[in-house]
Amino acid sequence: MEKDGLELEITELRLGLPGRDVTEKIMKKRGFTEMIMTSSGSNSEQCENGVVSSGVDVEKVNDSPAAKTQVVGWPPVCSYRRKNSCKEMLSTKVGLGYVKVSMDGVPYLRKMDLGSSQGYDDLAFALDKLFGFHGIGVALKDGDNCEYVTIYEDKDGDWMLAGDVPWGMFTESCKRLRIMKRSDATGFGLQPRGVDE
Amino acid sequence: MNYFPDEVIEHVFNFVTSHKDRNSISLVCKSWFKIERYSRQNVFIGNCYSISPERLLGRFPCFKSLTLKGKPHFADFNLVPHGWGGFVQPWIEALARSRVGLEELRLKRMVVTDESLELLSRSFVNFKSLVLVSCEGFSTDGLASIASNCRYLQDLDLQENEIDDHRGQWLSCFPETSTTLVTLNFACLEGETNLVALERLVARSPNLRSLKLNRAVPLDALARLMVCAPQIVELGVGSYEDEQDSESCLKLQAAIKKCTSLRSLSGFLEAAPHCLSAFNPVCHNLTSLNLSYAAEIHGSHLIWLIEHCKKLQRLWILDSIGDKGLEVVASTCKELQELRVFPTDLHGGGNTAVTEDGLVAISAGCPKLHSILYFCQQMTNAALITVAKNCPNFIRFRLCILEPHKPDHVTSQPLDEGFGAIVQACKNLKRLSVSGLLTDQVFLYIGMFATRLEMLSIAFAGDTDKGMLYVLNGCKKMRKLEIRDSPFGDTALLADVNKYGAMRSLWMSSCEVTLGGCKRLAQKAPWLNVEIINENDNNRMEENGYEGRQKVDKLYLYRTVVGTRVDAPPFVWIL
Numbered sequence: 001m002e003k004d005g006l007e008l009e010i011t012e013l014r015l016g017l018p019g020r021d022v023t024e025k026i027m028k029k030r031g032f033t034e035m036i037m038t039s040s041g042s043n044s045e046q047c048e049n050g051v052v053s054s055g056v057d058v059e060k061v062n063d064s065p066a067a068k069t070q071v072v073g074w075p076p077v078c079s080y081r082r083k084n085s086c087k088e089m090l091s092t093k094v095g096l097g098y099v100k101v102s103m104d105g106v107p108y109l110r111k112m113d114l115g116s117s118q119g120y121d122d123l124a125f126a127l128d129k130l131f132g133f134h135g136i137g138v139a140l141k142d143g144d145n146c147e148y149v150t151i152y153e154d155k156d157g158d159w160m161l162a163g164d165v166p167w168g169m170f171t172e173s174c175k176r177l178r179i180m181k182r183s184d185a186t187g188f189g190l191q192p193r194g195v196d197e
Numbered sequence: 198m199n200y201f202p203d204e205v206i207e208h209v210f211n212f213v214t215s216h217k218d219r220n221s222i223s224l225v226c227k228s229w230f231k232i233e234r235y236s237r238q239n240v241f242i243g244n245c246y247s248i249s250p251e252r253l254l255g256r257f258p259c260f261k262s263l264t265l266k267g268k269p270h271f272a273d274f275n276l277v278p279h280g281w282g283g284f285v286q287p288w289i290e291a292l293a294r295s296r297v298g299l300e301e302l303r304l305k306r307m308v309v310t311d312e313s314l315e316l317l318s319r320s321f322v323n324f325k326s327l328v329l330v331s332c333e334g335f336s337t338d339g340l341a342s343i344a345s346n347c348r349y350l351q352d353l354d355l356q357e358n359e360i361d362d363h364r365g366q367w368l369s370c371f372p373e374t375s376t377t378l379v380t381l382n383f384a385c386l387e388g389e390t391n392l393v394a395l396e397r398l399v400a401r402s403p404n405l406r407s408l409k410l411n412r413a414v415p416l417d418a419l420a421r422l423m424v425c426a427p428q429i430v431e432l433g434v435g436s437y438e439d440e441q442d443s444e445s446c447l448k449l450q451a452a453i454k455k456c457t458s459l460r461s462l463s464g465f466l467e468a469a470p471h472c473l474s475a476f477n478p479v480c481h482n483l484t485s486l487n488l489s490y491a492a493e494i495h496g497s498h499l500i501w502l503i504e505h506c507k508k509l510q511r512l513w514i515l516d517s518i519g520d521k522g523l524e525v526v527a528s529t530c531k532e533l534q535e536l537r538v539f540p541t542d543l544h545g546g547g548n549t550a551v552t553e554d555g556l557v558a559i560s561a562g563c564p565k566l567h568s569i570l571y572f573c574q575q576m577t578n579a580a581l582i583t584v585a586k587n588c589p590n591f592i593r594f595r596l597c598i599l600e601p602h603k604p605d606h607v608t609s610q611p612l613d614e615g616f617g618a619i620v621q622a623c624k625n626l627k628r629l630s631v632s633g634l635l636t637d638q639v640f641l642y643i644g645m646f647a648t649r650l651e652m653l654s655i656a657f658a659g660d661t662d663k664g665m666l667y668v669l670n671g672c673k674k675m676r677k678l679e680i681r682d683s684p685f686g687d688t689a690l691l692a693d694v695n696k697y698g699a700m701r702s703l704w705m706s707s708c709e710v711t712l713g714g715c716k717r718l719a720q721k722a723p724w725l726n727v728e729i730i731n732e733n734d735n736n737r738m739e740e741n742g743y744e745g746r747q748k749v750d751k752l753y754l755y756r757t758v759v760g761t762r763v764d765a766p767p768f769v770w771i772l
Contacts, residue, residue: 073274073681075540075572075599076630076656080331080357080385082543084466084490106389107415108436 103131103179104148114171120163127179149185152177203228207236216241235259242266243676243701245283245307246726249759250291261300262326263292267307269704269753270654271679273331276706276751278732280766283307286316287764293320301326301352308332314339318346326352326380336361337386344370351404352380362388369394378402382409384433384464392418400425409433412466417445423452431461431485434472443471450475463487463513470498480505484532487513489539500525510565513537516550516572523555527562535568540599553580556596560587568593575606576633581615585622594619595630601657601682604634611635617642620650630654640664644671652677665689669696679704687714690752694722702755710752713745718754719772726761727772728753 077085101110110130117123127150150162154173162170162177210233213219223233239262242248267283285307292299299321309332317324324347337360343353344367368391371378378398383390390413399405399422407430410419414435423429449472453459459479465488473494483506488494494502495517503509503522509530516538518526526533536559538551553576559566560583567590576598596616604611612633620626620643627649631639635658643650644667651674659665665685668678669692678700686709697703712729719727730751761771 071601073271073276074601074656075543075597076274076654077540077543077572078273078331078357079275080359081489081539085492085539085541085543106413107392107418108413 099152099174099176101127101130101177101179104181104184106131112177114174119167120170123162127177131179147182148179149182150177150179151185203232206232210236214239238262239301240264244755244757245285245288246759246762247701247755247757250288252759254291254295254297258295258297261298262303263288263299263301264303264305265307266305269306269679269702270677271681271704271706272306276681278730278766278768281730281769282762282764282766284764285309286313289313289316289320293317298323300324301328303328303330304332305330306332308334309339310334311336311339311342315342318342323349325349325377326354328352328354328356329358330356331358333359337363337365337367337388340383341365341367341370344368344375345372348372348375349377350375351377353378354380354382354407355385356382358385360386362386364388366391366394368398371398373401376401377404379404380407381405382407382433384409384411386411386413389413396421396425402426403428405429407431407461409463410435412436415445416449416472420445420448420452423449423456427452427455428458429456430458431463432456432459433464433487434462435464436466446472446475450478454478457482459483461485461487465491465494470494473498473502476502477505481507484508485511487511489513489515489537491515492517492541504529506530508532511535513539515539515541517541518555519550520552520555520558523551524558524562527558530563532565533559533563534565536563536566537570538572539570540572550574553577556580557583557587560584563588565590567591570595570597570630572597572599574599575603576612576615577605577607578610578612578615578618579605579607581612582618585618589622590625591619591623592625593628594623594626595628595654596632597630598633601632602634603632611638613638613642617646620646624649626650628652631658632656636660637664637667640667644668647672649674651675653679655680655683657682659683659685662686662689666692669693673699675699676701678702680706680708682707684709686710687717690714691718691721694718694725697722697725697754698756700756702753704751704753705749706751708752710749711745712747712749715749715752716745716772724756724758725754726757728765729770729772730768731770732768 099112099114101112112126112130114123117126151159152162152170152174153159153176155175159178162174165173206229210219210222213222216239219233219237223230234257237257237260240253240257240260241264242253243266245265245267265285265288267285268277268281271277272281283306285304293316300323302317302324303326307329309329314335317327319342327343327347327350335358340353340355340360343350350371371394375398379402381398381402388411390411392414395410395414396418399408405426405428408422408426409431410422410433412435414422419434423432453475456479460483462476462479462483462485465473470493480502486502486506486509488499492515495515499514499518500522503512503525507529509526510532512526512530512533512535514522514537518538523538526536538555541550551571551573553573556569556571556573556576557580559569566588569591570593573596576596581596598612605615612631613636616629616631616635616639620629626647629643629647629650629652631654637660640659640663643653647653648671650672653668653672653675655678662685664683665680666689668675669689675696676699681704685705690705690710691714715727715729719725729749730753731749765771
């Protein structure tokens with residue numbers, strides 16, 4: 001149980017106010033940061049679209065020890081609750097790329113993080129997963145051949161067909177998404193398409 | 198007692214239901230052992246690997262209800278890798294082969310498959326009750342089998358499970374003749390629900406007492422359901438974000454007014470506050486309220502609601518309620534017995550929603566409080582000492598300070614004295630979770646005073662092996678000890694291996710125990726399964742010639758009468 005390098009005590013990071021007695025007892029305790037370095041985190045359950053650090057960005061999860069708050073299994077909240085509460089927390093950060101998604105015929109709203117998709121293909125896959133319906137993706141890629149269309153409300157409040165503008169422009173201007181039956185879409189007042197594919 | 202015929206003795210035994218008492222009865226004499234054995238109705242197995250189904254059936258041939266628990270508690274926090282074990286299939290197969298007339302199956306932290314559910318549904322004609330808590334491995338197809346084949350099903354209670362939702366029609370699998378439902382809880386299902394099938398099922402179930410819906414049941418459907426089920430006692434509602442539908446809200450309120458038996462409310466994921474007002478008519482009767490998933494309900498709405506729930510016995514809430522909100526609880530809910538305050542922000546940043554003041558207020562205002570789970574950012578010894586004085590009746594006391602190693606924020610001292618006061622005052626304490634900065638001293642107190650303690654959870658605490666030894670030597674009734682990230686090692690582990698025979702299990706992860714120590718333990722105590730869980734190495738520890746001094750990442754040991762289990766995955770090494 002010997003700890004190497006007693007000389008390192010000065011540099012050891014501890015939680016707690018400065019000026020505490022540095023005794024041998026404290027050194028035998030595993031430092032908080034040391035523990036993060038050694039915990040694998042390989043099985044940590046992740047929130048739907050990544051863990052939000054206490055800062056501003058919605059980052060994808062990585063195993064980097066730099067993420068100070070990522071201790072496996074801490075705080076001791078069970079994974080079911082974690083999943084459900086993660087969504088709640090992220091719902092207050094809509095401006096960060098989270099948009100509400102509704103689908104015709106489905107009585108509840110979902111939210112998803114546009115920032116976690118890299119392009120329309122990714123988005124199609126994510127939407128399919130969100131509603132468990134294989135066909136939304138097809139709508140995005142192969143516009144005319146499917147039952148549903150994916151439309152979005154842009155910054156100006158206009159409803160546009162998803163898939164026309166470059167991805168970057170889309171994520172910047174998209175405020176919410178709606179998956180609509182093609183039959184209802186005609187006459188909905190969609191803004192005219194830009195360039196035909 | 199032996200002057201009475203067996204049937205009379207058996208009749209007397211029927212009034213004894215607690216399994217602990219029944220275990221005691223069976224030890225009195227051979228005659229009682231035999232009578233008790235054949236008349237035992239409910240069997241509880243706290244660790245599915247401590248015994249085999251065959252031995253169970255040998256001992257109790259006639260039971261009707263089985264409770265099984267699988268993974269260790271820390272599996273809830275992702276500390277147990279996927280695939281570790283806890284499979285229910287062999288149990289159901291064995292029970293199906295035997296002639297036992299199983300009526301109830303309650304599983305916690307077990308792996309359940311659709312195949313298991315199908316077999317279950319077909320093997321027991323009188324099967325009535327299925328309760329699955331924190332289980333995984335099955336889909337709505339398995340639920341469809343249960344619905345289709347269990348003709349007398351009364352309870353289908355799914356709590357916090359990971360269920361693969363195939364969005365199928367499992368609800369419509371209940372035959373039209375099925376009218377016996379008492380409990381229907383599918384709140385944890387993620388997908389769409391066949392509302393028509395649900396309404397028809399509820400309408401033909403006059404005995405339905407407990408209905409907990411998932412997020413896919415909107416406000417207007419809920420209103421119609423309540424009209425069909427005014428006898429409801431427990432209700433879990435779905436999610437109503439963006440429901441500006443005030444007409445449905447009014448309809449719901451009108452229906453709820455007729456639910457004079459309603460005592461328990463839960464759910465409200467992503468609920469908009471205005472839908473809560475539909476429940477105003479029943480607040481004064483509520484004894485149980487779970488708003489711990491309702492992040493959108495806070496502030497004045499929440500306070501208003503609580504002020505009207507004067508009969509609350511159980512409250513589960515988020516820390517957004519704040520100390521002020523807890524003061525309202527303290528002054529309103531004089532019948533409160535159980536309180537759980539969960540963290541809104543899991544990453545420790547941001548608002549300090551509840552502090553030691555809230556806890557003190559509750560302890561002062563609620564004389565009947567006996568169970569608490571409290572997540573907070575900060576604590577002081579003074580507060581804990583006051584809480585102990587106010588509330589000497591705690592049976593369960595779980596305090597989780599979000600930042601590990603955090604001391605008393607006023608004095609910068611460890612929280613040893615505070616927890617010491619709790620264990621000294623609360624003579625009936627059975628369950629304790631400690632947190633914050635703690636030295637060996639707190640364990641000295643626990644060993645000295647917590648004589649009835651059965652379950653102890655330790656994280657980031659203690660200084661030396663003495664800490665763990667105080668606990669092992671002092672707490673004679675200890676059943677489950679779980680420790681993570683604390684500097685306890687082989688000396689403590691090996692001091693008295695016989696202690697583990699009186700316990701259900703011991704978990705130690707990220708501590709100082711070594712492989713050599715664990716091997717010595719396994720040698721000394723062959724009636725224990727000593728499991729080393731090492732997910733990164735895939736059991737190559739032995740081949741690589743790991744030295745005895747190598748620290749073990751996760752150790753899980755438990756007593757068993759059936760030796761090494763055969764279903765362990767490669768990353769589990771059983772010594």
